Amino acid sequence: MKKNILLFGLAFVGGFTYERYFPYVKAFISDKGQKNDDHSFKSMLEQGNYIQPKVIDIMHSSPDKHFLHNFIAQHNEALNVFKIYYPDKLEQKIYSDNLESEDKIHLHFVFNAADHLQGHSSIVHGGLLATLIDNAFGQLSYLASGQIPTATANLNINYRKPVKTNHDYMITAEIDKIEGRKVFLKATIYDQDKTICTEATGLFLTVQWGGQMWKNALDKIKEVTQIDDKIVKIDQKKKE
Ligand SMILES: CCCCCCCCCC(=O)SCCNC(=O)CCNC(=O)[C@H](O)C(C)(C)COP(=O)(O)OP(=O)(O)OC[C@H]1O[C@@H](n2cnc3c(N)ncnc32)[C@H](O)[C@@H]1OP(=O)(O)O
Structure with missing residues (x-):
């Protein structure tokens, strides 16, 4: 017994x-066999003249312990890949104050989530996808509104197909329109076959939150020679 x-x-x-x-x-x-800067969308993005802007990477890594970077990206290597791209020809427009809706500025975020971030077995938790999209919208609306921080007022997500752990996916986030303080955005998550897995829309409003923190982040970018000329343009614009 x-x-x-x-x-x-x-x-x-x-x-x-x-x-x-x-x-x-x-x-x-x-064996993940995959480094953070190595993923299946890389050649496609590079052929399309997409670059990895340091201005955005630095938002992840420096401003006073940013949630996404510190809690997710560095936690047990939960994100095997997390890379941001935007079209180099739109560089100047990103720094302009008045973005017309037809500019349709957009960013691509490539990610590959480890099993740490699963909800159901081998399926990425929907809350993480919401977080990644929310963060993409936050960064894009910040740039599109002339470096004014924004807050999520509304976020709608349609989960169409499961997103698997340990697979590469791409989030394409774009500005739909800007009306005063309101920035309307949309995003899609694609798998490697360009199948739509997730669709989202968002409304972000410019706010007076943490402006100094983000300004400090931008100041740090001055140390990065590759984008010195852009910083000069931002500073000149602010003095005018
Ligand atoms: C470099 C930066 C990178 C950042 C990346 C990180 C991104 C992280 C994003 C976040 O997680 S932010 C945190 C989660 N969000 C919040 O905590 C926001 C909570 N909500 C608020 O604080 C306020 O509701 C908000 C600041 C969004 C708006 O309050 P306000 O008092 O400033 O605006 P107001 O309520 O007067 O609304 C202004 C306009 O927006 C409209 N509006 C506001 N909320 C709306 C809503 N939810 N849906 C539709 N319209 C909305 C509102 O009707 C009005 O339209 P009209 O001007 O045409 O009359």
């Missing part, structure tokens, strides 16, 4: 441990 109870206990603990920790063990022992 005691032996049966012991066996049942062991089976229960074993089952629980497997269910609870298997994704972590799998992630730990699996």
Whole structure:
């Protein structure tokens, strides 16, 4: 009798441990074979003259412990890939104060989420997708509104197909229109076959939140020689 109870206990603990920790063990022992700057959309984006702007990468890494970077991107390497691209020909427009809706400025975010970020087994949690889209909208609306911080007023997401862990996906976020303080955006998550997995729309409003923090981030960019000329343009614009 005691032996049966012991066996049942062991089976229960074993089952629980497997269910609870298997994704972590799998992630730990699996060879991702993929560096953060290496992903399946890379050549397509580079052929389309998309570049990785340091101005945006720095928003992730420097401003006073940004949530996405510190909590997700650096936590147990939960995001195997998280890269941002925008079209180089739109560089100047991104820094202009008056963006016409036809400019349709957009950014591409490539990501690959590890099993740490699954909800159902091997399916990326919808809350993470909402976070990535929200953050993409935040960054794009900040740039489009002339470096004024924005806040999410409304975010709608349609989850069309499951997004799998350990696979590359691309978020395309674009400005739909700007009306005063209101920035309307839309986004799509595509898989490698260009199948639409997720669609979203958002309304962001310019706010007076954390302006100094983001300004400090922009100041740090001055150290990056590649985009010095753009910084000069921003500073000149502010003095005018
Ligand atoms: C470089 C930066 C990178 C940043 C990346 C990180 C991005 C993170 C994004 C976030 O997570 S932000 C945090 C989550 N969001 C919030 O906490 C926002 C909470 N809500 C608020 O604080 C206020 O509701 C808000 C600032 C959004 C608006 O309040 P206001 O008092 O400034 O504006 P008001 O309520 O007077 O609305 C202004 C206009 O917007 C309209 N509006 C406001 N909220 C709306 C809504 N939800 N849907 C539709 N319209 C809306 C409103 O009707 C009105 O339209 P009209 O001017 O035409 O009359």
